[in-house]
Amino acid sequence: MGIVALAGGVGGAKLADGLAEILLPGELTVIVNTGDDFEHFGLRICPDLDTVCYNLAGLHNPETGWGRRGESWVSAEAVGRLGGPTWFRLGDLDLGTHLERTRRLKAGDRLSAITKDFCHSWGIGSSVLPMSDDPVPTIVLTAEGELSFQEYFVARRCEPEVMGFKFVDILCSTPAPGVLAAIEEADLVVICPSNPWVSIDPILGVPGIRQVLAEKVVVAVSPLVGGKAIKGPAAKMYAELGIEPSALSVAQHYGELLSGFVMDNIDKNLTKILSISSLITDTIMVEREQRHKLAEEVLSFARTLM
């Protein structure tokens, strides 16, 4: 069975990890948002790619969902003592990833090739692909002007009011090698419970991806539960854009792309007004077992749609 998961940050990484756990090695391909990649201290940082890989490798910090387990902060503290910026703290283990990725990018390697090698080093059996090897930086249009995604997300803690998004150069980007083929060969595509605006929309916006998805059984898992995001600014963004934050709005966001939709038990009253098949279950993944359980349920539900 070939499964493709589209994922952004922590929520997406959790479900991708659940899917990886119940599928055979090679059955899962995770296509990851790179819109929030940025350069910091001269290093190329790919927060979503790293969150997904660390989770799949079991190297993630179970407290935060992002970053590395057993992380130390020696370099970041040394930067702070020099008066440098500490708003995006880079852990020492995590820095190893950014250093080696930056070195290889400068040597001319593609992000997708580097990610493949990193996954091999970390013992990850699934394929992890950046949506594109081309930089497609997300800009958040806010009431205070344009902000780079990390400026908005980390430095400003999502406080500025959102008016829209811009994915710079996305129309000249191409899917990373293997992305279109993985989708074409997939029996099922799962849109993980990631932020629709800034985690999934960039993936869908890379020319060619939406077209191949249109031919597929696509199931999305709502990142909004009872109108709130488990983590991150998704609900706040919907509200600021004048849309009621709810699982229903997420389903409408993806529109015709979806064959089925997965919502939390708390939102079961919404099934009445949803025009596509839905699965109502516990979607909140706190313990690792809940990742596998949700993954199993999503797959069983999806099989009824194939």
Added chain:
Amino acid sequence: MGIVALAGGVGGAKLADGLAEILLPGELTVIVNTGDDFEHFGLRICPDLDTVCYNLAGLHNPETGWGRRGESWVSAEAVGRLGGPTWFRLGDLDLGTHLERTRRLKAGDRLSAITKDFCHSWGIGSSVLPMSDDPVPTIVLTAEGELSFQEYFVARRCEPEVMGFKFVDILCSTPAPGVLAAIEEADLVVICPSNPWVSIDPILGVPGIRQVLAEKVVVAVSPLVGGKAIKGPAAKMYAELGIEPSALSVAQHYGELLSGFVMDNIDKNLTKILSISSLITDTIMVEREQRHKLAEEVLSFARTLM
């Protein structure tokens, strides 16, 4: 009293530290070689500048003379697990310096301004100036072809036979702000016991520096003791270039620039054939007290030449 010290790596940093210890804050300016600066993992590394600063701040590793005291290697080990290069190991504390320096260089700040701020953060009372804000990378011409300095020095452990040196773009470089003024105002210039070929020659090669030095009382301390280098490849370089490695060769290397020369007791027989004033003393600095002692002696000797 205004003193300028020209310094490269460990030996230079030790004497600079000795001078800083016995002079009043503000009396000492250390002009440091940046010829062995390089880019690694996308970060700008300035080994000599950092060695000098860490020594002046008391942050240096007393075992090695370079690197930081109490250093950890979490990032470097993470890089190694990804199959990345480990020939130039970057400690976590040290990485903080490279990260913040790289960030500020990319933001448009000059290396000299950044170094000034770092010295302030580290509580260094002396002025530390890079010889130039312009990159002047040292290339070692070897029997195996041209090697970048760190490739020769660290990766190849100084094994390839040396045939010469090239300081790329040195003729279009300018001294960093404050360099010429510091020398012009100095009562004395001390050439520290650093490698004449690759630590001091780059400084002397920056247009304008040799000219202002010509007007000054200049005293050099031999890095060769009994024909051998305390550390590094200076003696091997002399031999491979067909010059007998000795303190005398170092004095001849600097030639007319020198008003006086300081050699180790072991080389006292060379005074007979040296045509300038010399001081014979213990020049090996193992304990920190020996740094102050040598600095005191060099200053007393220099006073007799003024």
